[in-house]
Amino acid sequence: MSLAVHQLRATYAFVERNANIVRRYWSWEMVWMIYSIADSLSVSFIGMGFEQMGGGSSEVDGRYLVLYFVIGTLVWRYLSTIFYWITDVIGIERWEGTIEYTLMAPVSRLTHMAGQTFFAVIYSLLFTAVVLLANVVVFDIDMQQANLLGGTLVLLAGSFSFIGVGIMASILPLLFPERGSQMTHVLIALLLLVSGVYYPVSVLPSPLKEMATFSPATYVLGGTRQALLEGVSTIELWIYIWPVLIMGVILIPVGLWIFRQAELYAKRTGKLHRNG
Amino acid sequence: MSNAVVVNEVLKKFGKPTDQTWRRLLPYKPNTNGSKSQDNGRKPIVLAVNRVSFDMLEGEIFGVLGPNGGGKSTLIRLISTLLLPDAGTITVFDRDVVRQPRQVQWMINRVSVEASFFKKLSPMENLLYGARLYGMAGGDIRSKVIEILTRLGLDKRAILNPMEEMSRGMQQKVAVARALLSRPRLLLLDEPTTGLDPRSKREVQAVVRELREEHGVTILLTTHDMTEAETLCDRIAIMDQGSIVAMNTPEKLCTMVPSPNGHKPTLEDVFLELTGKSLVADEEKEVA
Ligand SMILES: Nc1ncnc2c1ncn2[C@@H]1O[C@H](COP(=O)(O)OP(=O)(O)OP(=O)(O)O)[C@@H](O)[C@H]1O
Ligand SMILES: [Mg+2]
Numbered sequence: 001m002s003l004a005v006h007q008l009r010a011t012y013a014f015v016e017r018n019a020n021i022v023r024r025y026w027s028w029e030m031v032w033m034i035y036s037i038a039d040s041l042s043v044s045f046i047g048m049g050f051e052q053m054g055g056g057s058s059e060v061d062g063r064y065l066v067l068y069f070v071i072g073t074l075v076w077r078y079l080s081t082i083f084y085w086i087t088d089v090i091g092i093e094r095w096e097g098t099i100e101y102t103l104m105a106p107v108s109r110l111t112h113m114a115g116q117t118f119f120a121v122i123y124s125l126l127f128t129a130v131v132l133l134a135n136v137v138v139f140d141i142d143m144q145q146a147n148l149l150g151g152t153l154v155l156l157a158g159s160f161s162f163i164g165v166g167i168m169a170s171i172l173p174l175l176f177p178e179r180g181s182q183m184t185h186v187l188i189a190l191l192l193l194v195s196g197v198y199y200p201v202s203v204l205p206s207p208l209k210e211m212a213t214f215s216p217a218t219y220v221l222g223g224t225r226q227a228l229l230e231g232v233s234t235i236e237l238w239i240y241i242w243p244v245l246i247m248g249v250i251l252i253p254v255g256l257w258i259f260r261q262a263e264l265y266a267k268r269t270g271k272l273h274r275n276g
Numbered sequence: 277m278s279n280a281v282v283v284n285e286v287l288k289k290f291g292k293p294t295d296q297t298w299r300r301l302l303p304y305k306p307n308t309n310g311s312k313s314q315d316n317g318r319k320p321i322v323l324a325v326n327r328v329s330f331d332m333l334e335g336e337i338f339g340v341l342g343p344n345g346g347g348k349s350t351l352i353r354l355i356s357t358l359l360l361p362d363a364g365t366i367t368v369f370d371r372d373v374v375r376q377p378r379q380v381q382w383m384i385n386r387v388s389v390e391a392s393f394f395k396k397l398s399p400m401e402n403l404l405y406g407a408r409l410y411g412m413a414g415g416d417i418r419s420k421v422i423e424i425l426t427r428l429g430l431d432k433r434a435i436l437n438p439m440e441e442m443s444r445g446m447q448q449k450v451a452v453a454r455a456l457l458s459r460p461r462l463l464l465l466d467e468p469t470t471g472l473d474p475r476s477k478r479e480v481q482a483v484v485r486e487l488r489e490e491h492g493v494t495i496l497l498t499t500h501d502m503t504e505a506e507t508l509c510d511r512i513a514i515m516d517q518g519s520i521v522a523m524n525t526p527e528k529l530c531t532m533v534p535s536p537n538g539h540k541p542t543l544e545d546v547f548l549e550l551t552g553k554s555l556v557a558d559e560e561k562e563v564a
Binding site for chain 2: 006009013014020021024025096097103104108267268269272
């Protein structure tokens with residue numbers, strides 16, 4: 001059997017396994033879905049609240065604000081879901097105790113990550129689509145002048161950079177068997193703070209504003225808002241696309257390299273297994 | 277027959293290197309007195325595998341016995357590329373486990389004491405995942421899973437229900453099936469029958485024998501069941517505190533110790549004699 005066929009089948013192993021896990025934990029998926037919808041809606045309602053508090057006569061445009069928040073919560077849900085599925089590549093197997101079996105199989109880390117990433121992107125797209133649907137039902141969203149194609153392009157380009165960030169963070173559970181998974185929450189919270197999910201990054205004080213430049217989410221949020229709120233043309237969105245593409249091109253190989261080092265470190269120090 | 281596995285002067289320590297790195301960064305240097313164990317709550321150094329050497333012939337069933345913590349599982353992890361040795365070399369069918377891990381991984385599989393599965397997934401789903409990693413196609417896997425698991429006495433219904441609903445012994449059988457699916461040339465069995473009832477034990481033992489006889493699979497087996505070791509293994513190594521203290525055929529091992537009370541010594545007598553002494557010796561050292 002050719003190497004390519006084998007690696008392709010191995011890639012599918014991760015996709016199928018994750019799909020099975022989602023299916024078997026379906027009640028948990030429902031809980032998470034309801035949480036995500038409630039979270040998105042409650043933030044987006046702030047837009048309408050603002051308009052009312054402003055007395056209706058001021059320059060506050062409620063519908064604009066609602067869409068601003070809807071985009072923020074959806075993009076963030078999409079990116080963070082990708083992030084968590086990828087960082088969990090080790091965490092989930094450590095939890096179940098299967099990690100040694102996966103790491104002793106003749107599968108390259110690239111194949112391993114490709115499978116996990118492919119699933120992560122598909123899952124996140126579907127999940128976010130359902131949350132979007134809930135928003136469309138609740139809010140009277142007007143997308144007439146939105147550049148939908150441009151917004152989608154920005155989102156897909158941004159996926160690559162978040163895949164890189166996810167791969168880097170996935171080494172934490174490898175290095176710190178007990179606390180590694182919790183550490184990934186810190187990273188995502190910092191990205192949430194500096195990337196302008198609920199506000200323009202220009203409101204941030206100096207050190208945070210500089211950090212925003214390095215967060216891929218800043219560009220994805222900026223780009224999708226320009227596309228969907230202002231209807232900016234796809235050509236003009238390029239300034240949001242190239243930074244995240246470059247980040248992806250750098251972060252993914254670097255992430256894989258770091259992961260490889262972490263794996264060797266774990267194999268040297270015996271951090272893969274807990275017992276037996 | 278050629279060598280299937282060559283283990284040469286292999287050494288594996290736990291607990292040291294990382295601590296040293298941190299120590300260098302400390303502003304003050306805690307006094308270690310050059311002793312082996314480290315203070316301020318650090319884990320002491322454990323010599324899990326201490327300059328171990330042996331060869332395994334192709335098609336051989338090689339047993340490793342030893343007390344808890346003797347280093348058996350560590351040795352198996354070193355061979356299965358899950359741990360990197362601190363010194364020494366290991367080759368599996370002439371491939372080096374450190375330099376050519378991928379080639380080695382193709383040829384091996386392993387069963388460990390703990391069953392290690394996705395608990396909410398069924399045996400079928402778990403085995404589909406496991407076998408796809410070795411490049412097998414879904415259809416082949418499904419039919420082989422049914423074949424192997426029914427052979428091991430698991431009923432069809434259990435194959436499609438979540439693993440968490442199964443007893444430990446049943447899970448262990450699925451673990452055996454996982455290792456067989458990829459058709460390894462070298463099978464590493466770390467206490468495969470621990471926790472199995474007598475009948476299930478025999479079923480697994482029969483499979484082990486058949487693998488060797490019909491497919492020429494080379495097998496490394498650890499067990500705490502002396503009868504199992506005696507009946508299955510061509511040769512046995514006894515490992516204590518990381519070192520091999522004796523290695524021979526089961527019959528020859530039994531001639532190594534004086535007969536306890538007129539009876540011919542059993543493998544258990546040999547085990548107790550060879551691994552007991554060093555314990556006493558150690559206590560004496562500590563007192564001194
Ligand atoms: N990952 C690890 N980190 C630190 N120490 C370890 C690790 N794995 C094993 N050890 C230590 O190495 C020694 C040998 O352990 P090992 O698991 O190889 O023994 P064993 O012979 O398999 O024992 P058992 O019969 O109980 O399974 C023990 O002292 C154990 O505590
Ligand atoms: Mg063990």
